Amino acid sequence: MQKKHPFSKTTTLAITVLLLFSSLACTLSLFDIDLPSLGGDSSPDQVTVDATPATTPVPSAETQFTVHIPTPLNEGNILVISILDEVTGLPFNAANYPLEMVDAQTYTAALPLPLNAVIKYRYIIAGNNGAQETTSDNLPVRYRFYKVDGIGSVEDAVTAWTGQNFNGATGHIQGLAIDSISGQPIPNLLINVGGVQTLTNSAGEFYIEGVLPGLHRLTAYSLDGSYQPFQQGAQVEAGLVTPVQIFVAPAEMVKVTFIVDLPKNTQQGAPVRLAGNLLQLGNTFGDLNGGFNTIASRMPTLDLMADGRQSITIQLPVGTDLRYKYTLGDGFWNAEHKNSGEHNIRRLIVPESDLIVEDKVETWQTGPSSTIAFDVNVPANTPAGDVVYIQFSPYAWTEPIPMWAMGNNHWVYKLYGPFDVLNNFSYRYCRNAQCGSADDNATRGNATAGRQITTSLAPQDIRDTVKNWVWLEDNNYTLVASPIQARGEEFIAGIEFQSNYTPSWINFTSQAIQNVQGLHANWIVITPTWTFSRTQPLVFNAEPAKDPLWDDTRVMIEESRALDLKTALYPIPNFPVPADDWWIGAPRDFGWWNEWFDRYRQFALHHADIAARYDAQVLILGGDWLAPAMQNGMLVNGQPSGVPADAELRWNAIITDIRAHFDGE
Numbered sequence: 001m002q003k004k005h006p007f008s009k010t011t012t013l014a015i016t017v018l019l020l021f022s023s024l025a026c027t028l029s030l031f032d033i034d035l036p037s038l039g040g041d042s043s044p045d046q047v048t049v050d051a052t053p054a055t056t057p058v059p060s061a062e063t064q065f066t067v068h069i070p071t072p073l074n075e076g077n078i079l080v081i082s083i084l085d086e087v088t089g090l091p092f093n094a095a096n097y098p099l100e101m102v103d104a105q106t107y108t109a110a111l112p113l114p115l116n117a118v119i120k121y122r123y124i125i126a127g128n129n130g131a132q133e134t135t136s137d138n139l140p141v142r143y144r145f146y147k148v149d150g151i152g153s154v155e156d157a158v159t160a161w162t163g164q165n166f167n168g169a170t171g172h173i174q175g176l177a178i179d180s181i182s183g184q185p186i187p188n189l190l191i192n193v194g195g196v197q198t199l200t201n202s203a204g205e206f207y208i209e210g211v212l213p214g215l216h217r218l219t220a221y222s223l224d225g226s227y228q229p230f231q232q233g234a235q236v237e238a239g240l241v242t243p244v245q246i247f248v249a250p251a252e253m254v255k256v257t258f259i260v261d262l263p264k265n266t267q268q269g270a271p272v273r274l275a276g277n278l279l280q281l282g283n284t285f286g287d288l289n290g291g292f293n294t295i296a297s298r299m300p301t302l303d304l305m306a307d308g309r310q311s312i313t314i315q316l317p318v319g320t321d322l323r324y325k326y327t328l329g330d331g332f333w334n335a336e337h338k339n340s341g342e343h344n345i346r347r348l349i350v351p352e353s354d355l356i357v358e359d360k361v362e363t364w365q366t367g368p369s370s371t372i373a374f375d376v377n378v379p380a381n382t383p384a385g386d387v388v389y390i391q392f393s394p395y396a397w398t399e400p401i402p403m404w405a406m407g408n409n410h411w412v413y414k415l416y417g418p419f420d421v422l423n424n425f426s427y428r429y430c431r432n433a434q435c436g437s438a439d440d441n442a443t444r445g446n447a448t449a450g451r452q453i454t455t456s457l458a459p460q461d462i463r464d465t466v467k468n469w470v471w472l473e474d475n476n477y478t479l480v481a482s483p484i485q486a487r488g489e490e491f492i493a494g495i496e497f498q499s500n501y502t503p504s505w506i507n508f509t510s511q512a513i514q515n516v517q518g519l520h521a522n523w524i525v526i527t528p529t530w531t532f533s534r535t536q537p538l539v540f541n542a543e544p545a546k547d548p549l550w551d552d553t554r555v556m557i558e559e560s561r562a563l564d565l566k567t568a569l570y571p572i573p574n575f576p577v578p579a580d581d582w583w584i585g586a587p588r589d590f591g592w593w594n595e596w597f598d599r600y601r602q603f604a605l606h607h608a609d610i611a612a613r614y615d616a617q618v619l620i621l622g623g624d625w626l627a628p629a630m631q632n633g634m635l636v637n638g639q640p641s642g643v644p645a646d647a648e649l650r651w652n653a654i655i656t657d658i659r660a661h662f663d664g665e
Helices: 503-518 550-562 579-585 590-613 624-629 647-661
Strands: 002-004 011-014 060-068 078-083 095-098 100-103 106-114 118-126 131-134 144-147 152-157 171-179 189-193 196-199 205-211 214-222 230-236 241-248 253-261 273-276 310-317 321-327 346-349 355-360 372-377 388-393 404-407 410-415 424-431 451-454 460-465 494-496 523-526 529-534 539-541 566-569 572-574
Touching: 060 078, 078 106, 095 106, 095 118, 144 214, 144 230, 152 214, 171 189, 171 214, 171 230, 189 205, 196 205, 196 539, 205 539, 214 241, 230 241, 388 410, 451 460, 503 550, 523 550, 539 590, 550 566, 550 590, 566 590, 579 624, 590 624, 590 647
Parallel strands: 011 355, 060 152, 171 241, 253 355, 372 460, 494 523, 523 566, 529 572
Antiparallel strands: 002 011, 060 106, 078 095, 078 118, 100 106, 118 131, 118 144, 171 205, 189 196, 189 214, 214 230, 253 310, 273 321, 321 346, 372 410, 388 424, 404 410, 424 451, 529 539
């Protein structure tokens, strides 16, 4: 129900939200003491309204999906369209709808979908030989996009299924994304065609490789919602490149205040987070540990209000199809549920005016098992700025979750669920989300079985002690100081960051850069990456969750500059195999080399543009991995690389282009 604020022009939306899990009473627990306060006693300026059940159903529009599959289904199998939940995680909480057969290789289904929704979906085979659709390079399709503007129809073609090798003809799309208002190129826009996706580079360019011939829907989606979703048709011909230019409209921003009433058994002082399908709400748009897609430490934390509820006010783009939930962990662990046991995913189409949204979480718990309280003391040499994380493994290690600080190297975490899918599971502790590296020494490395636990009908209190951390063992060394001659400002005393990347590390960027400054360094070298994900046709771009996105690199440069550190950008590629092996396995014919030089030029100019826009002083290009692409290049096995005879001219042309974009060193 919506009401006009009597003292403001702000629109107020009151929604009662359902949640899952019935809670068993806990008589005495380690958590009967309060956690330290984690938020201010703040409340929004707007006057609140009573939360009331929504009485008007969400408008929907019927969409007719028709899909063509490469081969007929085996007897007993069913073709399904799977509508996905990226907040909980793509493998979880999907809504699956069987399709009806039109002929042996064509199926259809009519679905009522929420108006203005952006649907993420893919096709799967259910039955005796279950399978998921794959791309032409035999990789699983993450999802396809569809924006529901009204009654409509969608026609798709499945390239192949898991377990099959695709050997058919494909075409390519080469495009440019432009801001429809400013006329400027749009970087970091997610482009999807037929389930194949990529990000636009700094020039707004995108390349989609290996698409089946035929008419496809091309969609453009802004990771943070700052541009309105875009979709249009694109005709692809076998062996040819389809040029595309799209004009995408920017979205205006409004203030949205979320106010939530929590269950009575919510641990007092525990941080409540807002998990959602946008980048700023923890979505990484990539595949993380355990099939997760969101990260707790990148989600905003709500503040405590005077009446005991929690609230947060954030800027959101008008028209965004926002999917969100409240959580004491991430999108899966300790996230809200409905009383019926379902995951609770809320939906809001952001309106054109400021808004108050009032929600109510009914329960954090599912299943018959009761809560588990983890209480751990960590070594005294744990750095003061470190955050202790807990990581769970119900079937594989999932994304680590920050624990709750009690002071004096004492950390706690209360697990509410979901216990409807758990019986026995493992857990372990680590520092700063770097599980597998900065581990509790007793459970070090990714191959560890971890500490074991079994769920119970009675509440459990688990007391642990981390005796020492990997990399922080209590070894005593004697250092002998040598006299160091003072150097002038022109002397470079720098720290180069490793190119390894996980999305959770960006939260520790500020602390890491402060530590660099504390070492009296005057330079910092940042090493963003792109990934070679395919050799033929060549695919080289930034991949979400594997490579830093545009904003990740921006934040690192800006925070370095804020501390008066001179900044160098040193972009580095990620390879699926060792670089030497990758070069040997590459086709390296004349056409492939043309493609390679074109992709490398885009890689270099993309980072030159970032360096120029955010005032990095130096751009570093090169490395041993480039040796086969140099004039008269050789492979590590002593064979010629086949690089074109005009390689030196090509490199000179790239350097000239870079100079036109970046005037630093």
